[in-house]
Amino acid sequence: MNIDAITPTVKTQLQEFEKAFAEILRSQVPLADKIVQYISELKGKRLRPALVFLSAQLHGILTDKAMDAAVVVELLHTATLIHDDVVDNSVLRRGHPTVNSLWDNRISILVGDLLFSRTLTAVLNLKSQEALSILSECANRITEGELLQVEHERDYRLEESVYYDLVAKKTAALFSACCELGALATQADAAARERMKRFGECLGIAFQIKDDLLDYAGDAALLGKPVGNDIRENKITLPLIHALTQADEQQREEIIRLLEQDEVGEDKVKMIVRFVQEMGGLSYAENVARSYAEQAHEIIQSYPESRAKSSLITLAQFAISREN
Protein backbone atom coordinates (compact mmCIF):
# COMPACT_ATOMS: atom_id res chain seq x y z
CA MET A 1 0.00 0.00 0.00
CA ASN A 2 1.33 3.37 -1.01
CA ILE A 3 0.46 6.36 1.12
CA ASP A 4 -0.97 8.40 -1.79
CA ALA A 5 -3.96 6.05 -1.87
CA ILE A 6 -5.07 7.45 1.48
CA THR A 7 -3.81 10.99 1.04
CA PRO A 8 -4.34 12.01 -2.61
CA THR A 9 -3.37 15.51 -1.48
CA VAL A 10 0.30 14.61 -1.86
CA LYS A 11 0.06 12.44 -4.95
CA THR A 12 1.76 14.90 -7.30
CA GLN A 13 4.52 15.69 -4.83
CA LEU A 14 5.17 12.00 -4.23
CA GLN A 15 5.50 11.41 -7.97
CA GLU A 16 8.05 14.19 -8.20
CA PHE A 17 9.67 12.84 -5.08
CA GLU A 18 10.28 9.46 -6.74
CA LYS A 19 12.24 11.18 -9.50
CA ALA A 20 14.30 13.30 -7.10
CA PHE A 21 14.99 10.30 -4.86
CA ALA A 22 16.09 8.06 -7.74
CA GLU A 23 18.23 10.91 -9.07
CA ILE A 24 20.19 11.55 -5.88
CA LEU A 25 20.79 7.83 -5.39
CA ARG A 26 22.51 7.37 -8.77
CA SER A 27 26.14 6.33 -8.67
CA GLN A 28 29.04 6.09 -11.13
CA VAL A 29 30.05 2.82 -9.51
CA PRO A 30 28.11 0.11 -11.43
CA LEU A 31 27.62 -2.18 -8.42
CA ALA A 32 26.42 0.72 -6.26
CA ASP A 33 24.11 1.99 -9.01
CA LYS A 34 22.52 -1.41 -9.50
CA ILE A 35 21.73 -1.73 -5.81
CA VAL A 36 20.42 1.80 -5.30
CA GLN A 37 18.15 1.32 -8.32
CA TYR A 38 16.76 -1.81 -6.69
CA ILE A 39 16.25 0.17 -3.49
CA SER A 40 14.51 3.09 -5.18
CA GLU A 41 12.15 0.77 -7.05
CA LEU A 42 11.04 -0.96 -3.84
CA LYS A 43 9.39 2.30 -2.83
CA GLY A 44 7.64 1.47 0.42
CA LYS A 45 4.94 3.65 1.88
CA ARG A 46 6.79 6.96 1.51
CA LEU A 47 5.07 7.94 4.74
CA ARG A 48 7.91 10.21 5.83
CA PRO A 49 8.08 12.28 2.63
CA ALA A 50 4.27 12.51 2.75
CA LEU A 51 4.52 13.91 6.28
CA VAL A 52 7.00 16.57 5.14
CA PHE A 53 4.69 17.63 2.29
CA LEU A 54 1.54 17.67 4.41
CA SER A 55 3.17 19.59 7.23
CA ALA A 56 4.44 22.13 4.70
CA GLN A 57 1.04 22.40 3.01
CA LEU A 58 -0.58 22.97 6.38
CA HIS A 59 1.54 26.09 6.88
CA GLY A 60 1.92 27.61 3.45
CA ILE A 61 2.82 27.09 -0.15
CA LEU A 62 4.97 24.12 -1.07
CA THR A 63 8.51 25.05 -2.13
CA ASP A 64 11.60 23.16 -3.29
CA LYS A 65 12.72 23.14 0.33
CA ALA A 66 9.97 20.65 1.17
CA MET A 67 11.12 18.38 -1.66
CA ASP A 68 14.74 18.58 -0.48
CA ALA A 69 13.67 17.82 3.08
CA ALA A 70 11.57 14.85 1.90
CA VAL A 71 14.58 13.45 0.07
CA VAL A 72 16.78 13.85 3.14
CA VAL A 73 14.43 12.06 5.53
CA GLU A 74 13.79 9.18 3.15
CA LEU A 75 17.52 8.74 2.56
CA LEU A 76 18.17 8.64 6.29
CA HIS A 77 15.25 6.24 6.79
CA THR A 78 16.37 3.93 3.98
CA ALA A 79 19.96 3.90 5.24
CA THR A 80 18.80 2.78 8.68
CA LEU A 81 16.48 0.13 7.18
CA ILE A 82 19.31 -1.39 5.14
CA HIS A 83 21.52 -1.59 8.21
CA ASP A 84 18.62 -2.86 10.35
CA ASP A 85 18.09 -5.72 7.94
CA VAL A 86 21.71 -6.74 8.44
CA VAL A 87 21.47 -6.33 12.22
CA ASP A 88 18.25 -8.40 12.33
CA ASN A 89 19.38 -10.82 9.63
CA SER A 90 16.12 -10.18 7.74
CA VAL A 91 15.55 -11.77 4.36
CA LEU A 92 12.29 -10.04 3.49
CA ARG A 93 11.04 -6.47 3.76
CA ARG A 94 7.61 -5.53 2.42
CA GLY A 95 7.52 -8.88 0.67
CA HIS A 96 10.73 -8.23 -1.27
CA PRO A 97 14.17 -9.74 -0.70
CA THR A 98 16.41 -7.48 1.39
CA VAL A 99 19.73 -6.12 0.08
CA ASN A 100 21.63 -8.38 2.49
CA SER A 101 19.81 -11.44 1.18
CA LEU A 102 20.26 -10.53 -2.51
CA TRP A 103 23.87 -9.38 -2.15
CA ASP A 104 25.50 -9.81 1.25
CA ASN A 105 26.02 -8.20 4.65
CA ARG A 106 29.24 -6.47 3.65
CA ILE A 107 27.68 -4.84 0.63
CA SER A 108 24.63 -3.83 2.69
CA ILE A 109 26.83 -2.07 5.23
CA LEU A 110 28.58 -0.10 2.48
CA VAL A 111 25.37 0.72 0.62
CA GLY A 112 23.83 1.97 3.87
CA ASP A 113 26.90 4.17 4.31
CA LEU A 114 26.51 5.42 0.75
CA LEU A 115 22.96 6.47 1.63
CA PHE A 116 24.26 8.30 4.71
CA SER A 117 26.69 10.12 2.42
CA ARG A 118 23.88 11.00 0.05
CA THR A 119 22.02 12.37 3.09
CA LEU A 120 24.85 14.89 3.48
CA THR A 121 24.47 15.84 -0.20
CA ALA A 122 20.76 16.36 0.27
CA VAL A 123 21.30 18.35 3.49
CA LEU A 124 23.59 20.60 1.49
CA ASN A 125 20.69 21.35 -0.88
CA LEU A 126 18.59 22.48 2.08
CA LYS A 127 21.02 25.35 2.81
CA SER A 128 19.70 25.74 6.34
CA GLN A 129 21.49 25.50 9.67
CA GLU A 130 18.15 24.94 11.37
CA ALA A 131 17.34 21.99 9.11
CA LEU A 132 20.81 20.56 9.73
CA SER A 133 20.25 20.94 13.46
CA ILE A 134 16.92 19.07 13.29
CA LEU A 135 18.48 16.30 11.21
CA SER A 136 21.55 15.98 13.35
CA GLU A 137 19.50 15.59 16.54
CA CYS A 138 17.22 13.13 14.77
CA ALA A 139 20.04 10.97 13.39
CA ASN A 140 21.65 10.82 16.82
CA ARG A 141 18.38 9.81 18.48
CA ILE A 142 17.74 7.07 15.90
CA THR A 143 21.16 5.46 16.23
CA GLU A 144 21.12 5.71 20.03
CA GLY A 145 17.64 4.15 19.97
CA GLU A 146 18.95 1.23 17.93
CA LEU A 147 21.78 0.69 20.40
CA LEU A 148 19.39 0.99 23.34
CA GLN A 149 17.31 -1.74 21.72
CA VAL A 150 20.33 -4.03 21.40
CA GLU A 151 21.26 -3.26 25.01
CA HIS A 152 17.81 -4.43 26.14
CA GLU A 153 17.59 -7.54 23.99
CA ARG A 154 16.66 -10.52 26.16
CA ASP A 155 15.80 -8.07 28.94
CA TYR A 156 12.43 -9.63 29.74
CA ARG A 157 11.97 -7.33 32.72
CA LEU A 158 12.10 -4.23 30.53
CA GLU A 159 10.14 -1.38 32.06
CA GLU A 160 7.35 0.23 30.10
CA SER A 161 9.02 3.66 30.45
CA VAL A 162 12.21 2.38 28.81
CA TYR A 163 10.11 0.92 25.99
CA TYR A 164 8.61 4.37 25.32
CA ASP A 165 12.06 5.97 25.37
CA LEU A 166 13.24 3.39 22.87
CA VAL A 167 10.25 3.91 20.58
CA ALA A 168 10.59 7.68 20.78
CA LYS A 169 14.24 7.48 19.69
CA LYS A 170 14.05 4.64 17.21
CA THR A 171 10.91 5.70 15.34
CA ALA A 172 9.25 8.89 16.57
CA ALA A 173 12.42 10.99 16.21
CA LEU A 174 12.23 10.77 12.42
CA PHE A 175 8.46 11.33 12.23
CA SER A 176 8.96 14.36 14.41
CA ALA A 177 11.80 15.67 12.23
CA CYS A 178 9.66 15.22 9.08
CA CYS A 179 6.85 17.32 10.51
CA GLU A 180 9.17 20.00 11.86
CA LEU A 181 11.11 20.19 8.57
CA GLY A 182 7.84 20.55 6.67
CA ALA A 183 6.88 23.54 8.80
CA LEU A 184 10.41 24.97 8.51
CA ALA A 185 10.26 24.68 4.71
CA THR A 186 7.43 27.23 4.65
CA GLN A 187 9.17 29.40 7.23
CA ALA A 188 6.46 28.77 9.80
CA ASP A 189 7.11 30.40 13.19
CA ALA A 190 8.76 28.69 16.18
CA ALA A 191 5.40 27.84 17.80
CA ALA A 192 4.16 26.08 14.67
CA ARG A 193 7.41 24.15 14.35
CA GLU A 194 7.21 23.08 17.98
CA ARG A 195 3.59 21.99 17.44
CA MET A 196 4.47 19.91 14.39
CA LYS A 197 7.41 18.40 16.21
CA ARG A 198 5.05 17.17 18.94
CA PHE A 199 2.49 16.02 16.36
CA GLY A 200 5.18 13.90 14.65
CA GLU A 201 6.40 12.52 17.95
CA CYS A 202 2.91 11.32 18.96
CA LEU A 203 2.22 9.95 15.48
CA GLY A 204 5.54 8.10 15.47
CA ILE A 205 4.93 6.48 18.85
CA ALA A 206 1.44 5.39 17.74
CA PHE A 207 2.93 4.05 14.49
CA GLN A 208 5.62 2.02 16.24
CA ILE A 209 3.27 0.56 18.84
CA LYS A 210 1.02 -0.50 15.94
CA ASP A 211 4.07 -2.08 14.28
CA ASP A 212 4.79 -4.02 17.43
CA LEU A 213 1.12 -5.08 17.56
CA LEU A 214 1.16 -6.27 13.95
CA ASP A 215 4.10 -8.45 14.83
CA TYR A 216 1.79 -10.29 17.24
CA ALA A 217 -1.55 -10.06 15.50
CA GLY A 218 -0.90 -9.19 11.86
CA ASP A 219 -1.43 -11.19 8.70
CA ALA A 220 1.89 -12.58 7.42
CA ALA A 221 0.74 -12.33 3.79
CA LEU A 222 -0.21 -8.66 4.16
CA LEU A 223 2.90 -7.86 6.18
CA GLY A 224 5.23 -9.52 3.68
CA LYS A 225 7.09 -11.15 6.57
CA PRO A 226 6.29 -13.77 9.21
CA VAL A 227 4.59 -12.79 12.49
CA GLY A 228 6.26 -13.44 15.83
CA ASN A 229 9.57 -12.02 14.57
CA ASP A 230 10.11 -9.95 17.69
CA ILE A 231 9.89 -13.07 19.85
CA ARG A 232 12.39 -14.83 17.60
CA GLU A 233 14.70 -11.81 17.79
CA ASN A 234 14.39 -11.50 21.58
CA LYS A 235 12.81 -8.06 21.34
CA ILE A 236 10.36 -7.26 24.08
CA THR A 237 7.60 -4.86 23.07
CA LEU A 238 4.54 -3.30 24.70
CA PRO A 239 2.07 -6.21 24.30
CA LEU A 240 4.46 -8.58 26.07
CA ILE A 241 5.60 -6.05 28.68
CA HIS A 242 2.00 -5.46 29.70
CA ALA A 243 1.08 -9.16 29.63
CA LEU A 244 3.97 -9.94 31.97
CA THR A 245 2.85 -7.31 34.47
CA GLN A 246 -0.67 -8.82 34.45
CA ALA A 247 0.43 -12.41 35.05
CA ASP A 248 0.89 -13.76 38.58
CA GLU A 249 4.45 -14.32 39.72
CA GLN A 250 4.53 -18.04 38.98
CA GLN A 251 3.19 -17.60 35.45
CA ARG A 252 5.51 -14.66 34.79
CA GLU A 253 8.57 -16.66 35.81
CA GLU A 254 7.42 -19.59 33.64
CA ILE A 255 7.01 -17.37 30.60
CA ILE A 256 10.35 -15.66 31.20
CA ARG A 257 12.04 -19.06 31.47
CA LEU A 258 10.43 -20.03 28.16
CA LEU A 259 11.54 -16.76 26.55
CA GLU A 260 15.07 -17.21 27.84
CA GLN A 261 15.44 -20.59 26.15
CA ASP A 262 17.67 -20.27 23.13
CA GLU A 263 15.55 -22.53 20.97
CA VAL A 264 12.72 -20.75 19.16
CA GLY A 265 10.30 -23.37 17.85
CA GLU A 266 6.93 -22.46 16.38
CA ASP A 267 5.27 -23.94 19.49
CA LYS A 268 7.12 -21.49 21.69
CA VAL A 269 6.12 -18.55 19.48
CA LYS A 270 2.47 -19.65 19.49
CA MET A 271 2.47 -20.13 23.26
CA ILE A 272 3.86 -16.63 23.88
CA VAL A 273 1.40 -15.06 21.43
CA ARG A 274 -1.51 -16.81 23.21
CA PHE A 275 -0.21 -15.69 26.62
CA VAL A 276 0.03 -12.07 25.45
CA GLN A 277 -3.51 -12.22 24.06
CA GLU A 278 -5.00 -13.82 27.18
CA MET A 279 -3.34 -11.31 29.49
CA GLY A 280 -4.82 -8.41 27.51
CA GLY A 281 -1.46 -7.29 26.11
CA LEU A 282 -2.88 -6.65 22.65
CA SER A 283 -5.86 -4.58 23.73
CA TYR A 284 -3.70 -2.62 26.18
CA ALA A 285 -1.19 -1.74 23.44
CA GLU A 286 -4.05 -0.88 21.08
CA ASN A 287 -5.40 1.56 23.63
CA VAL A 288 -2.04 3.21 24.16
CA ALA A 289 -1.48 3.51 20.39
CA ARG A 290 -4.96 5.02 20.02
CA SER A 291 -4.33 7.56 22.76
CA TYR A 292 -1.13 8.73 21.01
CA ALA A 293 -2.96 8.98 17.68
CA GLU A 294 -5.64 11.03 19.45
CA GLN A 295 -3.03 13.32 20.99
CA ALA A 296 -1.63 13.88 17.51
CA HIS A 297 -5.14 14.66 16.27
CA GLU A 298 -5.70 17.15 19.08
CA ILE A 299 -2.44 18.98 18.43
CA ILE A 300 -3.51 20.00 14.92
CA GLN A 301 -7.17 20.55 15.88
CA SER A 302 -6.61 24.31 16.17
CA TYR A 303 -5.70 24.69 12.48
CA PRO A 304 -8.43 25.90 10.11
CA GLU A 305 -9.93 23.18 7.93
CA SER A 306 -7.83 22.31 4.87
CA ARG A 307 -7.01 19.30 2.74
CA ALA A 308 -3.63 19.05 4.44
CA LYS A 309 -5.23 19.07 7.89
CA SER A 310 -7.69 16.33 7.05
CA SER A 311 -4.94 14.28 5.40
CA LEU A 312 -2.82 14.51 8.55
CA ILE A 313 -5.82 13.37 10.59
CA THR A 314 -6.31 10.49 8.14
CA LEU A 315 -2.65 9.60 8.56
CA ALA A 316 -2.99 9.53 12.33
CA GLN A 317 -5.90 7.11 11.91
CA PHE A 318 -3.98 5.08 9.33
CA ALA A 319 -1.03 4.76 11.75
CA ILE A 320 -3.15 2.64 14.07
CA SER A 321 -5.62 1.00 11.66
CA ARG A 322 -3.23 -0.22 8.96
CA GLU A 323 -2.68 -3.89 8.33
CA ASN A 324 0.88 -3.65 7.09
Next chain:
Amino acid sequence: MNIDAITPTVKTQLQEFEKAFAEILRSQVPLADKIVQYISELKGKRLRPALVFLSAQLHGILTDKAMDAAVVVELLHTATLIHDDVVDNSVLRRGHPTVNSLWDNRISILVGDLLFSRTLTAVLNLKSQEALSILSECANRITEGELLQVEHERDYRLEESVYYDLVAKKTAALFSACCELGALATQADAAARERMKRFGECLGIAFQIKDDLLDYAGDAALLGKPVGNDIRENKITLPLIHALTQADEQQREEIIRLLEQDEVGEDKVKMIVRFVQEMGGLSYAENVARSYAEQAHEIIQSYPESRAKSSLITLAQFAISREN
Protein backbone atom coordinates in the same frame (compact mmCIF):
# COMPACT_ATOMS: atom_id res chain seq x y z
CA MET B 1 53.31 5.89 16.82
CA ASN B 2 51.40 9.09 17.37
CA ILE B 3 51.77 11.82 14.79
CA ASP B 4 52.81 14.48 17.32
CA ALA B 5 56.15 12.70 17.72
CA ILE B 6 57.08 13.73 14.19
CA THR B 7 55.24 17.04 14.08
CA PRO B 8 55.53 18.68 17.51
CA THR B 9 53.99 21.75 15.87
CA VAL B 10 50.51 20.31 16.45
CA LYS B 11 51.08 18.72 19.85
CA THR B 12 48.97 21.22 21.79
CA GLN B 13 46.15 21.12 19.24
CA LEU B 14 46.13 17.33 19.25
CA GLN B 15 45.86 17.31 23.04
CA GLU B 16 42.87 19.62 22.86
CA PHE B 17 41.54 17.53 20.02
CA GLU B 18 41.48 14.41 22.21
CA LYS B 19 39.22 16.19 24.68
CA ALA B 20 36.87 17.51 22.00
CA PHE B 21 36.72 14.13 20.27
CA ALA B 22 35.97 12.21 23.47
CA GLU B 23 33.37 14.83 24.38
CA ILE B 24 31.36 14.63 21.15
CA LEU B 25 31.38 10.83 21.26
CA ARG B 26 29.74 10.63 24.69
CA SER B 27 26.34 8.98 24.82
CA GLN B 28 23.48 8.64 27.31
CA VAL B 29 23.05 5.01 26.25
CA PRO B 30 25.39 3.01 28.55
CA LEU B 31 26.30 0.39 25.92
CA ALA B 32 27.04 3.08 23.32
CA ASP B 33 29.06 5.15 25.80
CA LYS B 34 31.20 2.18 26.82
CA ILE B 35 32.07 1.43 23.19
CA VAL B 36 32.77 5.01 22.13
CA GLN B 37 35.07 5.39 25.16
CA TYR B 38 36.96 2.32 24.01
CA ILE B 39 37.18 3.84 20.53
CA SER B 40 38.39 7.24 21.72
CA GLU B 41 41.09 5.67 23.92
CA LEU B 42 42.52 3.68 21.00
CA LYS B 43 43.61 6.96 19.45
CA GLY B 44 45.55 5.97 16.35
CA LYS B 45 47.85 8.31 14.53
CA ARG B 46 45.46 11.28 14.36
CA LEU B 47 47.04 12.02 11.02
CA ARG B 48 43.85 13.55 9.62
CA PRO B 49 43.30 16.05 12.46
CA ALA B 50 47.01 16.91 12.26
CA LEU B 51 46.57 17.68 8.55
CA VAL B 52 43.69 20.03 9.30
CA PHE B 53 45.74 21.89 11.92
CA LEU B 54 48.86 22.14 9.77
CA SER B 55 46.97 23.29 6.70
CA ALA B 56 45.23 25.94 8.82
CA GLN B 57 48.54 27.05 10.41
CA LEU B 58 50.09 27.34 6.97
CA HIS B 59 47.47 29.93 6.02
CA GLY B 60 46.79 31.88 9.15
CA ILE B 61 45.95 31.81 12.81
CA LEU B 62 44.31 28.68 14.22
CA THR B 63 40.67 29.16 15.18
CA ASP B 64 37.91 26.99 16.67
CA LYS B 65 36.87 26.20 13.10
CA ALA B 66 40.01 24.11 12.62
CA MET B 67 39.23 22.15 15.79
CA ASP B 68 35.64 21.57 14.65
CA ALA B 69 36.86 20.43 11.23
CA ALA B 70 39.42 18.09 12.83
CA VAL B 71 36.66 16.51 14.90
CA VAL B 72 34.45 16.03 11.83
CA VAL B 73 37.11 14.33 9.73
CA GLU B 74 38.21 12.01 12.52
CA LEU B 75 34.58 11.04 13.22
CA LEU B 76 34.01 10.25 9.57
CA HIS B 77 37.29 8.32 9.40
CA THR B 78 36.55 6.34 12.55
CA ALA B 79 33.02 5.49 11.37
CA THR B 80 34.39 4.05 8.14
CA LEU B 81 37.12 2.11 10.00
CA ILE B 82 34.56 0.49 12.28
CA HIS B 83 32.44 -0.57 9.31
CA ASP B 84 35.55 -1.66 7.36
CA ASP B 85 36.53 -3.97 10.19
CA VAL B 86 33.12 -5.64 9.90
CA VAL B 87 33.34 -5.80 6.10
CA ASP B 88 36.85 -7.29 6.27
CA ASN B 89 36.14 -9.43 9.35
CA SER B 90 39.20 -7.95 11.07
CA VAL B 91 39.98 -8.88 14.65
CA LEU B 92 42.90 -6.51 15.21
CA ARG B 93 43.54 -2.88 14.37
CA ARG B 94 46.74 -1.17 15.48
CA GLY B 95 47.35 -4.16 17.72
CA HIS B 96 44.07 -3.75 19.58
CA PRO B 97 40.93 -5.89 19.30
CA THR B 98 38.38 -4.37 16.90
CA VAL B 99 34.86 -3.41 18.02
CA ASN B 100 33.40 -6.31 16.03
CA SER B 101 35.68 -8.77 17.78
CA LEU B 102 35.06 -7.39 21.30
CA TRP B 103 31.30 -6.93 20.79
CA ASP B 104 29.82 -8.15 17.52
CA ASN B 105 29.09 -7.19 13.92
CA ARG B 106 25.59 -5.91 14.68
CA ILE B 107 26.83 -3.57 17.40
CA SER B 108 29.69 -2.41 15.17
CA ILE B 109 27.26 -1.47 12.41
CA LEU B 110 25.17 0.57 14.84
CA VAL B 111 28.17 2.23 16.51
CA GLY B 112 29.51 3.18 13.08
CA ASP B 113 26.12 4.74 12.35
CA LEU B 114 26.25 6.58 15.67
CA LEU B 115 29.58 8.05 14.58
CA PHE B 116 28.04 9.14 11.27
CA SER B 117 25.31 10.87 13.27
CA ARG B 118 27.91 12.56 15.45
CA THR B 119 29.55 13.72 12.20
CA LEU B 120 26.34 15.63 11.46
CA THR B 121 26.51 17.20 14.93
CA ALA B 122 30.09 18.27 14.33
CA VAL B 123 29.26 19.60 10.85
CA LEU B 124 26.60 21.72 12.50
CA ASN B 125 29.30 23.32 14.68
CA LEU B 126 31.21 24.32 11.55
CA LYS B 127 28.34 26.58 10.42
CA SER B 128 29.62 26.63 6.85
CA GLN B 129 27.95 25.58 3.63
CA GLU B 130 31.36 25.33 1.99
CA ALA B 131 32.62 22.95 4.67
CA LEU B 132 29.44 20.88 4.34
CA SER B 133 29.99 20.75 0.59
CA ILE B 134 33.58 19.52 1.00
CA LEU B 135 32.49 16.89 3.52
CA SER B 136 29.53 15.73 1.49
CA GLU B 137 31.66 15.18 -1.62
CA CYS B 138 34.30 13.47 0.48
CA ALA B 139 31.87 11.10 2.22
CA ASN B 140 30.36 10.14 -1.13
CA ARG B 141 33.78 9.46 -2.65
CA ILE B 142 34.82 7.32 0.32
CA THR B 143 31.72 5.13 0.28
CA GLU B 144 31.78 4.77 -3.51
CA GLY B 145 35.46 3.86 -3.26
CA GLU B 146 34.64 1.11 -0.76
CA LEU B 147 31.97 -0.27 -3.08
CA LEU B 148 34.31 -0.03 -6.06
CA GLN B 149 36.79 -2.08 -4.07
CA VAL B 150 34.20 -4.77 -3.35
CA GLU B 151 33.21 -4.75 -7.02
CA HIS B 152 36.81 -5.48 -8.00
CA GLU B 153 37.51 -8.11 -5.40
CA ARG B 154 38.95 -11.21 -7.06
CA ASP B 155 39.43 -9.13 -10.20
CA TYR B 156 43.02 -10.20 -10.81
CA ARG B 157 43.12 -8.37 -14.11
CA LEU B 158 42.46 -5.01 -12.45
CA GLU B 159 43.93 -2.16 -14.43
CA GLU B 160 46.39 0.20 -12.78
CA SER B 161 44.16 3.19 -13.64
CA VAL B 162 41.20 1.67 -11.78
CA TYR B 163 43.49 1.04 -8.80
CA TYR B 164 44.39 4.76 -8.69
CA ASP B 165 40.71 5.72 -8.95
CA LEU B 166 39.94 3.40 -6.06
CA VAL B 167 42.78 4.77 -3.91
CA ALA B 168 41.80 8.34 -4.70
CA LYS B 169 38.24 7.71 -3.54
CA LYS B 170 38.86 5.37 -0.64
CA THR B 171 41.77 7.22 1.00
CA ALA B 172 42.88 10.40 -0.76
CA ALA B 173 39.40 11.97 -0.68
CA LEU B 174 39.58 12.39 3.10
CA PHE B 175 43.21 13.60 3.14
CA SER B 176 42.22 16.11 0.50
CA ALA B 177 39.18 17.25 2.51
CA CYS B 178 41.33 17.65 5.66
CA CYS B 179 43.76 19.96 3.88
CA GLU B 180 41.03 21.96 2.16
CA LEU B 181 39.05 22.32 5.41
CA GLY B 182 42.18 23.53 7.19
CA ALA B 183 42.64 26.27 4.60
CA LEU B 184 38.92 27.11 4.72
CA ALA B 185 39.09 27.45 8.52
CA THR B 186 41.43 30.42 8.12
CA GLN B 187 39.38 31.84 5.26
CA ALA B 188 42.19 31.29 2.78
CA ASP B 189 41.33 32.22 -0.82
CA ALA B 190 40.04 29.82 -3.48
CA ALA B 191 43.49 29.30 -4.99
CA ALA B 192 44.97 28.30 -1.63
CA ARG B 193 42.08 25.92 -0.97
CA GLU B 194 42.53 24.32 -4.39
CA ARG B 195 46.26 23.96 -3.75
CA MET B 196 45.72 22.28 -0.39
CA LYS B 197 43.09 20.02 -1.90
CA ARG B 198 45.66 18.79 -4.43
CA PHE B 199 48.33 18.51 -1.75
CA GLY B 200 46.02 16.27 0.30
CA GLU B 201 45.10 14.19 -2.73
CA CYS B 202 48.75 13.46 -3.58
CA LEU B 203 49.61 12.80 0.05
CA GLY B 204 46.64 10.44 0.40
CA ILE B 205 47.57 8.43 -2.69
CA ALA B 206 51.18 8.14 -1.47
CA PHE B 207 49.89 7.10 1.97
CA GLN B 208 47.60 4.39 0.59
CA ILE B 209 50.21 2.95 -1.77
CA LYS B 210 52.57 2.75 1.23
CA ASP B 211 49.79 0.99 3.17
CA ASP B 212 49.46 -1.53 0.37
CA LEU B 213 53.23 -1.96 0.35
CA LEU B 214 53.35 -2.55 4.10
CA ASP B 215 50.82 -5.31 3.62
CA TYR B 216 53.45 -7.11 1.51
CA ALA B 217 56.67 -6.06 3.15
CA GLY B 218 55.85 -4.72 6.60
CA ASP B 219 56.66 -6.07 10.03
CA ALA B 220 53.61 -7.78 11.55
CA ALA B 221 54.64 -6.77 15.08
CA LEU B 222 54.98 -3.09 14.14
CA LEU B 223 51.79 -3.17 12.06
CA GLY B 224 49.74 -4.79 14.82
CA LYS B 225 48.24 -7.13 12.21
CA PRO B 226 49.50 -9.97 10.02
CA VAL B 227 51.05 -9.25 6.61
CA GLY B 228 49.52 -10.69 3.45
CA ASN B 229 46.03 -9.65 4.53
CA ASP B 230 45.19 -8.21 1.11
CA ILE B 231 45.95 -11.56 -0.53
CA ARG B 232 43.75 -13.33 2.02
CA GLU B 233 40.97 -10.78 1.41
CA ASN B 234 41.27 -11.04 -2.40
CA LYS B 235 42.26 -7.40 -2.73
CA ILE B 236 44.57 -6.66 -5.59
CA THR B 237 46.88 -3.69 -5.04
CA LEU B 238 49.66 -1.92 -6.93
CA PRO B 239 52.59 -4.26 -6.12
CA LEU B 240 50.65 -7.26 -7.44
CA ILE B 241 49.13 -5.38 -10.41
CA HIS B 242 52.59 -4.39 -11.56
CA ALA B 243 54.12 -7.81 -10.91
CA LEU B 244 51.42 -9.43 -13.06
CA THR B 245 52.13 -7.08 -15.96
CA GLN B 246 55.84 -7.95 -15.72
CA ALA B 247 55.37 -11.72 -15.75
CA ASP B 248 55.19 -13.69 -19.00
CA GLU B 249 51.77 -15.01 -19.98
CA GLN B 250 52.31 -18.53 -18.65
CA GLN B 251 53.54 -17.33 -15.26
CA ARG B 252 50.74 -14.75 -15.07
CA GLU B 253 48.07 -17.37 -15.71
CA GLU B 254 49.65 -19.67 -13.12
CA ILE B 255 49.67 -16.96 -10.46
CA ILE B 256 46.09 -15.95 -11.29
CA ARG B 257 44.98 -19.58 -10.99
CA LEU B 258 46.68 -19.73 -7.61
CA LEU B 259 45.03 -16.47 -6.53
CA GLU B 260 41.65 -17.71 -7.68
CA GLN B 261 41.81 -20.78 -5.46
CA ASP B 262 39.51 -20.37 -2.50
CA GLU B 263 41.93 -21.84 -0.03
CA VAL B 264 44.43 -19.37 1.42
CA GLY B 265 47.24 -21.30 3.09
CA GLU B 266 50.39 -19.62 4.37
CA ASP B 267 52.30 -21.29 1.51
CA LYS B 268 50.11 -19.57 -1.03
CA VAL B 269 50.58 -16.18 0.66
CA LYS B 270 54.36 -16.64 0.78
CA MET B 271 54.49 -17.71 -2.85
CA ILE B 272 52.56 -14.63 -4.01
CA VAL B 273 54.69 -12.32 -1.88
CA ARG B 274 57.85 -13.81 -3.39
CA PHE B 275 56.43 -13.47 -6.92
CA VAL B 276 55.60 -9.81 -6.34
CA GLN B 277 59.08 -9.14 -5.00
CA GLU B 278 60.86 -10.95 -7.84
CA MET B 279 58.84 -9.15 -10.48
CA GLY B 280 59.78 -5.76 -9.04
CA GLY B 281 56.25 -5.01 -7.76
CA LEU B 282 57.53 -3.61 -4.47
CA SER B 283 60.13 -1.27 -5.92
CA TYR B 284 57.68 -0.11 -8.61
CA ALA B 285 55.04 0.76 -6.01
CA GLU B 286 57.68 2.44 -3.85
CA ASN B 287 58.64 4.65 -6.77
CA VAL B 288 55.05 5.60 -7.51
CA ALA B 289 54.41 6.39 -3.83
CA ARG B 290 57.57 8.50 -3.74
CA SER B 291 56.55 10.44 -6.85
CA TYR B 292 53.18 11.30 -5.27
CA ALA B 293 54.91 12.39 -2.04
CA GLU B 294 57.24 14.55 -4.15
CA GLN B 295 54.30 16.09 -6.01
CA ALA B 296 52.79 16.95 -2.62
CA HIS B 297 56.10 18.50 -1.56
CA GLU B 298 56.25 20.57 -4.74
CA ILE B 299 52.74 21.90 -4.32
CA ILE B 300 53.59 23.63 -1.05
CA GLN B 301 57.10 24.61 -2.13
CA SER B 302 55.94 28.15 -2.99
CA TYR B 303 54.92 28.92 0.61
CA PRO B 304 57.39 30.92 2.71
CA GLU B 305 59.27 28.87 5.27
CA SER B 306 57.34 28.16 8.46
CA ARG B 307 56.98 25.44 11.07
CA ALA B 308 53.71 24.36 9.44
CA LYS B 309 55.33 24.08 6.02
CA SER B 310 58.22 21.97 7.25
CA SER B 311 55.82 19.78 9.24
CA LEU B 312 53.74 19.16 6.12
CA ILE B 313 56.90 18.21 4.24
CA THR B 314 57.84 15.88 7.12
CA LEU B 315 54.39 14.33 6.90
CA ALA B 316 54.78 13.73 3.17
CA GLN B 317 58.04 11.93 3.92
CA PHE B 318 56.46 10.04 6.81
CA ALA B 319 53.65 8.86 4.52
CA ILE B 320 56.13 6.79 2.51
CA SER B 321 58.80 6.00 5.12
CA ARG B 322 56.63 4.84 8.02
CA GLU B 323 56.70 1.28 9.24
CA ASN B 324 53.11 1.12 10.44
